[in-house]
Amino acid sequence: MTPEQPAMLRVAMSREGDAVIVVWLSGQLDLSTVDATTPAIAEIRRERPARVVFDLRNLEFMDSSGIAMLLTVLPLTDEILLRRPSETIRNVIQLTGLEETLRFSE
Amino acid sequence: MPGLGSVVVLIVGLALTAGLTWAAAEADDRSTTSLLGLEVRQVASALTLAIPQIQIQLSDALAVADTTGSPATFASLVTKQGSGAFVSESLWERSGGGTKLLVTFGSTPLLVSTGEDGRFFADLKDTSKLQVTRILPGSPRRVGYAVTDASSGPFVVYAESDLPQSRHFRVQPSSPFGQLNYALYLGRSQRPSQLIETSIEAGMGNPRAVASAPLGDSAITVVGVPRVALTSSVSRALPWIALIVGLALTIASAATIEYVSRRRKEAERLSSELDRLYARQYSIAETLQRALLPQRLPELAGVDVAARYVTGTRDVAVGGDWYDVVPIDTERFVFIVGDVSGRGVSAAAVMASVRFASRGFALEGHPPDAILSHLSRTIEIGADGHFATVLCGLVHVASRTVTLASAGHLPPILKTPEGASAVEVVPDPPIGVPSGTHTSSVVFSVPEGSTLLAFTDGLIERRDIALNDAMKRLEDVLAADQSPLDSLLGNVIEELTMGAPEDDVAVLGIRWRT
Numbered sequence: 001m002t003p004e005q006p007a008m009l010r011v012a013m014s015r016e017g018d019a020v021i022v023v024w025l026s027g028q029l030d031l032s033t034v035d036a037t038t039p040a041i042a043e044i045r046r047e048r049p050a051r052v053v054f055d056l057r058n059l060e061f062m063d064s065s066g067i068a069m070l071l072t073v074l075p076l077t078d079e080i081l082l083r084r085p086s087e088t089i090r091n092v093i094q095l096t097g098l099e100e101t102l103r104f105s106e
Numbered sequence: 107m108p109g110l111g112s113v114v115v116l117i118v119g120l121a122l123t124a125g126l127t128w129a130a131a132e133a134d135d136r137s138t139t140s141l142l143g144l145e146v147r148q149v150a151s152a153l154t155l156a157i158p159q160i161q162i163q164l165s166d167a168l169a170v171a172d173t174t175g176s177p178a179t180f181a182s183l184v185t186k187q188g189s190g191a192f193v194s195e196s197l198w199e200r201s202g203g204g205t206k207l208l209v210t211f212g213s214t215p216l217l218v219s220t221g222e223d224g225r226f227f228a229d230l231k232d233t234s235k236l237q238v239t240r241i242l243p244g245s246p247r248r249v250g251y252a253v254t255d256a257s258s259g260p261f262v263v264y265a266e267s268d269l270p271q272s273r274h275f276r277v278q279p280s281s282p283f284g285q286l287n288y289a290l291y292l293g294r295s296q297r298p299s300q301l302i303e304t305s306i307e308a309g310m311g312n313p314r315a316v317a318s319a320p321l322g323d324s325a326i327t328v329v330g331v332p333r334v335a336l337t338s339s340v341s342r343a344l345p346w347i348a349l350i351v352g353l354a355l356t357i358a359s360a361a362t363i364e365y366v367s368r369r370r371k372e373a374e375r376l377s378s379e380l381d382r383l384y385a386r387q388y389s390i391a392e393t394l395q396r397a398l399l400p401q402r403l404p405e406l407a408g409v410d411v412a413a414r415y416v417t418g419t420r421d422v423a424v425g426g427d428w429y430d431v432v433p434i435d436t437e438r439f440v441f442i443v444g445d446v447s448g449r450g451v452s453a454a455a456v457m458a459s460v461r462f463a464s465r466g467f468a469l470e471g472h473p474p475d476a477i478l479s480h481l482s483r484t485i486e487i488g489a490d491g492h493f494a495t496v497l498c499g500l501v502h503v504a505s506r507t508v509t510l511a512s513a514g515h516l517p518p519i520l521k522t523p524e525g526a527s528a529v530e531v532v533p534d535p536p537i538g539v540p541s542g543t544h545t546s547s548v549v550f551s552v553p554e555g556s557t558l559l560a561f562t563d564g565l566i567e568r569r570d571i572a573l574n575d576a577m578k579r580l581e582d583v584l585a586a587d588q589s590p591l592d593s594l595l596g597n598v599i600e601e602l603t604m605g606a607p608e609d610d611v612a613v614l615g616i617r618w619r620t
Contacts, residue, residue, distance in 0.1 A: 031420065063567055068447035068493060071539055075488040088572045095573065096495060096514035097533030101541055
C-alpha cells in the first residue's frame with residue numbers, strides 16, 4: 001500500500017437561476033472529507049431548490065461515504081444531476097445501481 | 107525522587123556558585139593585598155622623609171669642621187643650629203691608630219657607653235652617605251648616624267637620637283596611616299633586636315605586607331597589617347552576594363526543571379493512558395462488530411462456506427459490513443453480503459436490523475429480488491441517515507445454480523477451473539433510497555469445483571486505484587490461487603489490502619465440492 005496522503009476536498013456553491021443550486025466538488029470525497037459538504041447540504045435543506053447539480057469535473061475519487069452524501073440530498077430536491085463525473089466515479093455510481101437515481105449530465 | 111535533570115542543574119549551579127563566590131573573595135583579597143602593600147610603602151617613605159634633613163645637618167657640620175680644621179668652629183655651628191632631633195652630637199677625628207672623640211655636645215654617645223665605637227668607626231666606609239648604627243641598647247634606646255668625607259678631611263660627625271621608650275604603641279585612627287597596624291625595624295631584616303616600635307599584637311598577621319625604605323646605608327623596614335577593612339563594602343559583600351544569588355538561582359532552576367519534568371512525565375502518563383483507552387475502544391468496536399456477525403456458519407451438504415471480517419485501520423468506530431448464510435431447506439440456502447453506509451453505533455444498529463430482517467425474508471422463501479424489495483422498506487436514508495448495499499443470492503446446491511440480486515452492491519466473482527471473472531448482475535439502487543425498486547436478478551449455473559466470492563468494497567476500494575482496475579486485480583489473484591477455501595480468503599485479503607485495509611472488509615466464499 002502506498003503511504004496514506006490525507007484526503008482533501010474543496011466544496012463551493014453557486015446558483016443557476018432561482019431554482020438550481022450547483023455544488024462544486026474538487027479533490028477526494030471519502031469518509032475523512034465528507035463533513036466538508038455539511039454546510040452546502042444545510043443550505044440545500046433551507047432552500048429546497050428544484051434541482052441540485054453536483055459538478056464533479058475536478059473530483060478525483062468518491063467512495064460510499066460520497067454516495068451516502070448524495071443520497072441524503074435526494075429527499076431535498078426534485079432532481080439531482082451529476083455534471084461531468086470522471087469515468088471512475090461514473091463506474092462507482094453504475095456499480096451501485098444508482099444511474100437512474102443520480103443522473104449524469106454534461 | 108528528584109529527576110536526573112534537576113539534580114544535574116543543582117550540582118552545576120552549586121559548583122558555579124562556589125566558583126563565583128571564591129573568585130569574588132579572591133578578588134577582594136587581592137585588592138586588600140595590593141592596597142595594603144601601597145599603604146605600607148607609603149608608611150616607609152613617610153618615615154624616611156626626615157633623612158635628607160639629618161644628612162644635610164650633619165654634612166654641614168662636617169664641611170665646617172673639614173674646611174676650618176677646627177673643632178671650635180664645629181662647636182659654634184652646632185650651638186647655632188641647636189641640637190634639634192639629636193640628644194648627642196660629637197666630632198671625631200680619624201687617624202692611623204683609630205678614631206678619636208674630639209668634642210661632644212649633649213649627652214655622652216651611647217656608642218661610647220656600650221663600647222661599640224671602636225668597631226663602628228673601624229667599619230666606617232669612605233662614602234658621603236649617612237651611615238647608621240644598629241639600635242643601641244639603653245634607656246631610652248638610641249640610633250646613631252655618622253657622616254664623613256675622606257677626600258676633604260679626617261673628621262667624622264656623629265649624632266644620636268632617642269627611640270621611643272616603649273616598643274609598643276597604639277595607632278590613632280585619625281592619623282594618616284590609621285588603617286594599619288605596623289611594626290618598624292631598623293635595617294632590612296625583621297630581627298627582634300632591631301625592632302623600633304610596633305602596634306602589631308600577637309594574632310594579627312594576615313594578610314601582611316613588608317616594605318623597606320633606605321635610611322642612609324641602612325633602611326627602615328615596615329611590616330603592616332590592616333587594622334580595618336581596606337576594600338570597599340561592595341567588594342567585601344560581593345562574595346556573599348554571589349553566594350546568596352547563586353544559591354537562590356540554583357534552587358529556583360532545579361525546582362523549575364523538576365516541576366517541568368514532572369509535568370512531562372504526567373503528560374506521558376496521560377498519553378499512554380489515552381493510547382490504552384483508544385486500544386480499548388478499538389477492541390470494543392471490534393467486539394460489537396463480531397457480536398453482530400454470525401458466530402458460526404451453518405454446515406451445508408455439497409458446499410463449503412467460509413467468511414472473514416477484518417476491521418479497518420482508518421477509524422475506531424464500528425463499521426456496517428456484514429455477511430450471512432441462511433439455510434432454507436436441505437437443498438437450498440441464501441447468502442447475503444451487505445454494507446451499511448457510514449460508521450458508528452447507528453450504522454451498526456441499522457446493519458443489525460437489516461441483517462435480521464433479511465434473514466426473516468429469506469426464511470419466508472422469497473427469491474433474492476423480493477428479499478431486497480422487502481428490505482428496501484425497512485430503512486430510509488432521510489430518516490435513518492444510512493443506506494445499505496446488499497448482495498443476495500439463492501443457491502441450489504444440487505443443480506449448482508445461483509439466483510443473484512444486487513442492491514447497489516459490487517458483483518461477486520466466480521472462480522472456475524478456467525479462470526475468474528465478475529458475475530454480470532444489473533444492480534438496482536441500494537436499500538434505503540426512496541425511489542429504488544428491486545426487480546432485477548440473474549440466474550447462472552456454476553461448474554463443479556467453482557468458488558463464488560462475495561465481498562464488501564473495503565476489499566478493493568482504494569483512492570489510488572480505479573475500481574475497475576481493482577476488480578481486475580482481484581480476479582487475477584483469485585484465478586492464480588488454488589488454496590483451500592479458508593486460506594484463499596486470507597490470501598485475497600492479504601494480497602489486496604496488505605493485511606491492513608483502511609475500511610472494514612467482509613468476505614464470504616462458497617465452494618462447490620467435486
